[in-house]
Amino acid sequence: MQLEVEIARKAFTNAAGERHDVLVDLKFVLGAGEVGVFVGPSGCGKSTMLKIIAGLDQDYQGRVVRPADARIGMVFQEPRLLPWRSVEENVRLAAPRADDVALSALFTVLELNAHRSHFPGELSLGLARRVALARAFAVEPGFLILDEPLTSLDDALAMRLRDQIATLVDSQSVTTLLVTHDVDDAIRLGDRVFLLSSRPARILAELPIRTPRKARGEAEIAAIKAEIARRTNGDSANGDAL
């Protein structure tokens, strides 16, 4: 159940007809049940990478081997809910095999019980993001893809949601790929942190974190943060960043 990614090159042609490389020589392997977190400056091509890995974009050079027969659960950068279906229907449509007990537990963890019959248009962005998370977890995925699931939320809510994601990832033990530009999220959630350069994105460094998620103390987190800062600053000193 491991994920192998080897993207030799992904380019876009802009309106003026010029080709721009977005991803170059991106290569990594993620073990079964591992949480890999990608951190990089915004616009570096993280979402493009996730689209390729999710199988939504076939137009690239290289190869991606997804965990065999694994169901994919994905949280997009925007919630992408069906506005004409209720919260519960949105989740059930993606996960028709989910049983009522598991769904109830999921709705409880994500504090969505009061909103089951609401339509997405009636939800705040934070709630809609939680519904998107519920949908991704409800399919009991073998492979989970999270594209900046915590952006544009206030700190308190982001922190709660991050803990909820950690709880869910630990309880279901899925191979997870998380993309973020928040170093804090990366360190608290990841088993391995990949630092990406600015466009065209390549992997600058790979930092394994061996302490289990729950046991990570503030001191350790601060140390890893300093290490990441040191490495990314080196990058910008070379004139690569932004």
Next chain:
Amino acid sequence: MWARPKTLTPAHSIVRSPKTEMFRFLSFTTFLATWWIAALFAGGEKLPPPPAVLAAIVEAANSGALFLNLGVTLARVALAFTLAMTLGTAIGYLMGRIRLADRVGDPWLILLLNLPALVVIVLAYIWAGLTEVAAIAAIAINKLPTAVVTVREGTRALDTTLDEMARVFAMPRWRAFRHVILPQLAPYIAAAARSGLSLVWKIVLVAELLGRPNGVGFEIGVAFQLFDIPRLLAYALSFVAVVLIIETVLVQPFEARVSRWRPRAA
């Protein structure tokens, strides 16, 4: 299997306030009064007053001819409308999704859009004889292109991000069509149905006038030849009443249902 959850918010019903009802009634009585006054000025020959037309309606109703003719016309409308909407939606969806289909279909669409209804009807009668099939096909062909254009626009406006969502979650094709695509097309299909229905109402009478031995259009043709204005108005108004009833009882509730998830305008 995917089971529909039972806890759904009720569909927004189309309740009208008493005030709106009053205004509607007022507008109707104003129409009647204007008609009556105009009849007094124009003389009963050219514009019979409401009671004369009512008498003609009652007479036609008593003989059963009114219901027979209305029924026949309604059946033609239903058949032609269903045919045109089904074909039009399918073709419009294909043209919106597949570039080649759009390229091939577009000139035909422009031709059909601009072809006068009369030409289609006359040609259909010439080529297929004065038959029911010719009449219904001619009406359907007149309505088809507008349905195609509207549904094609809707298909082009489909949200690709939701398509991606459906693909990632490996939704089976039919479920994705029903829950992701169809709700996005629904307002366009409703718009096509709305404009298409009024088009069919108009064309069906012409088709009947030109080549059918019954129906409201045929009766109006006879009344025209006999200069029987009360009968002409009796059929015209009964027909309008049926159209109004169908619009309020069928079309408007359908529109309200498909758009129930949208926040309503105040």
